[in-house]
Amino acid sequence: MGDETTTQKTLEAFFGLTSFRPNQEAIISDILAGRDVLAIMATGGGKSLCYQLPAVKLGGLSVVVSPLIALMKDQVDSLLDQGIEAALLTSGQTYDQRKAVEADIKDGKIRILYVSPERMALPAFQQLLREAGPRLFAIDEAHCISHWGHQFRKDYRSLSLIRDIFPEVPIIALTATATEEVRDDIVRELRLRSPSRYIGSFDRENIRYTVREVPTEKERFRRLVQFISNNHPGSGIVYCRSRKAVEETAENLRERGIPALPYHAGLSANERTRVQNAFLRGEIRVVSATIAFGMGIDKPDVRFVAHYHPPKDIESFYQESGRAGRDGKPSESLLLYSRSDFKIAEKLIKQENSETVDHPARLAKLSQMAVWCSGDTCRRRTLLALFGEKYPATLCGYCDCCDALKRQKRAGKR
Template sequence: MDTKHTVLEKYFGYTSFLPYQEEIVDAVIAGRDVLAVMATGGGKSLCYQLPALVFGGLTVVVSPLIALMKDQVDALRANGIPAATINSSLGLGERRIIERVILEGRIRILYISPERAVQPSFLSLLSQADVRLIAIDEAHCISMWGHNFRPEYRRLRALKERFPAAPVIALTATAIPAVQDDIAVQLALKEPARFVGSFNRKNLTYRVVPKARYFPRLVAYLSEHRDDAGIVYCFSQKATEDLAEKLHNKGFLALPYHAGLPDAVRAEHQEAFSHGDAAIICATVAFGMGIDKPDVRFVIHTDLPKDIESYYQETGRAGRDGEASDCILFYSRGDYGTIRYLIEKEGGDATQKDVAYRKAGAMLDYCETAGCRRKFLLDYFGETYPEEPCGGCDRCEAPVKVFDGTEVASAVIACIRQVGERFGASYIADILTGSKSARIRENGHETLPAYDSGRYTRDQWLLFIQELVGKGFVTSTGGRYPVLVLNERSRAVLAGDLVVPLTEPRPEGVVAPEADDYDEVLFLRLRRLRKVVADLDRVPPFVVFHDRSLKEMAKFYPGTGVALLRIYGVSEGKLQRYGRKFLDAIDKHCAEQGIGPERRSG
């Protein structure tokens, strides 16, 4: 039996584990049930794929989406691992062949939907196979307390009951403690080893950009990233189609994706994106769970997400391969009205709505914070981040300038007092900027001393107000209709007893990340070769090699198979299957550019 390290290098082309992977693998190999919460890109799949090869026999993986199963199977086969999936897209003949191969013991990893996993006929088939391990992916779907609840997941405990000797590993990217407990109970896990990784995606850069006139900014950003793949999230189905058409007219390979499209069209668009035939997907949140493309270089939101959990999950689809990627949110506080509409439309009792409004308020706070965005996200999920610039958000990329904001604070506090402490931040900002809204006229507030008394824009006043709340100079009641009220510190400011430091407003923009240290010409050449090879094999390009692998090739110029095996993600199977073509391309590039043996790894 191969050791875990031998399997890691031979079949996956890696020489070391990512955080928590080795501990999880050890627990599974020891026969323990496991609950693993790891951020997207943390390498959850390897936590059951590697033990499957150590165990032998059959590992059954429950996965929610056909496209995800197919991508996983393609990637495993490219590494020389016998894998298969049984799903509704297969004909009867194809399914019978796979079932026969399973019974013959020639499949190591089988992907299956949660619906099929508990069918009596399928359980009967598995009873005749040598089931050694069961993996439940997207395990948060089992809990009504989590997002994306799927009732069919509740029945998966039948697998544990049918195969009590096989350890079960449940995996998810996001699960608060209550959801973790529910997963363990619903799956009947026996004293599971629990691993909760960090939520800090160090390779992601977070930026929030004013939404006004966002389309030219979006086009400018995409023009600088024409060779990259990305997702642009929109609120409505119509918005995805309109944006895709506008981008197409600007020369971008963009396609829409939403739940209203026919199944065949959605599948076609997702495959085009996965295979690199479309660089950009303009999507609603229907494009989400199960997206296995690792080289998504940017995730852009043109509308405000409804809560931090959704935003974190959606941005998590960027940079799953660990390479630097951008998360950009075009923000306007006006989008909050859309969120309120959704909360009311989705129904629920008063408590559920209050929770939803508080979550939406936290999303506003993230957009308007003057501090580090990464720290804000991690604090939200209960993870401590040091008080230092993260270097990976727009707030930390340039030093924050602080000024004496006592006059600004006094103007805000005076306005709150003049309206009787009965309104929220947007209304206060409207008064200070002299808005001519009907609501202000109906309340007679255009006659207040505070009306049109400010010299800043509405968005800048909102940032000041958010900072005043965060620093305790003003109190926000939160809930469905947050109201600003005064406190002891507010009154001390008006009395002249406190000085208020505030962050100086600054222009916002989209900043491109710094270039990596590799031969960009060779990298692009290898990417084109990868696309040709992938199309011949009818698999997505990332199944052949990840971007990180190509960048290392473009940095070290490997000249032999041994040198190529030292490249990240190059397994023995991939060396045999693709190595010669890529080595030839590297040799040709080096000859053309005069790159000698002294610069190449051999």
């Protein structure tokens, strides 16, 4: 009882919250008991608290592995504002900045340290951690470790060394998106010790799903403009498959009077930051982007996400569409596709490096995406089924397929 009380006090004192979201309290309890944890929680479900609060209570150093510098910086800034000693180590820092952080680690001044998977592989950094004696490791976006995952990163595979170097330190692996095979892969690759598994619901009930086949490029753009206009005055993200498409879509939207800017990896870091900040401040309504945009973007009031071209797999679609409506208010997801889109995607997959890409697995996921797009049964029910979750009803009443069925029933009554 006493430990529960102090956990509640920590929640209120450091995080300004009075209650936990689903699974958070149980996850935190397991970590404090020294158990490994696999946590699958939807975007906006409160993953960060699951390791930040234990880090505060455990004392000493906790290490968070994250794939994006922008995400790490946002987290560190937020923790510092809350009075929690936090820092990050990145290749973008100067030599003096990195040395200052390392000195603070040695002096025990850092409670939560954010690093990239690449840094974890450096022998000098591993030695620094041996001296510091970390109390907890948190692996964010853990699906990146799996070949079955939609964002596989080779450097994540090296994280298995954590178990070799720190066999008794608990590890929590977190992600918003993981099928059953990806979950098993995460546990196997990180060598988690009989981990507690917490699988939250994948149902984002506040998001309406709409999928439209478009016969021409003209019809594709018309549908997009109509969709954005119907969501006035909300802000949103439009995902495109290539940098060229991103640029053209942003320009075409501006010509229609819709404030939009492009975002992709080909832009300078300063330009990407400028676009991201303009979007966060509400200075532009729409960001037209590749998948380089979105992970860790702290904007809860995104009202819509449109996929101008279909993603290569269901996991990507779920993660990207889930960036809408993190505040819980009604939001919209639109996916536009043509048969040629999937032919192009298939060609691109086959051209990828066979040493790092499991072509049959990727092609199977693309086929799964195509089947879902062309389906005529409840989008939500079939989407959740792909993540191993059974929707309690036959129809959700909040997708294009359910709308079509309602129209058919009304027409049959006349």
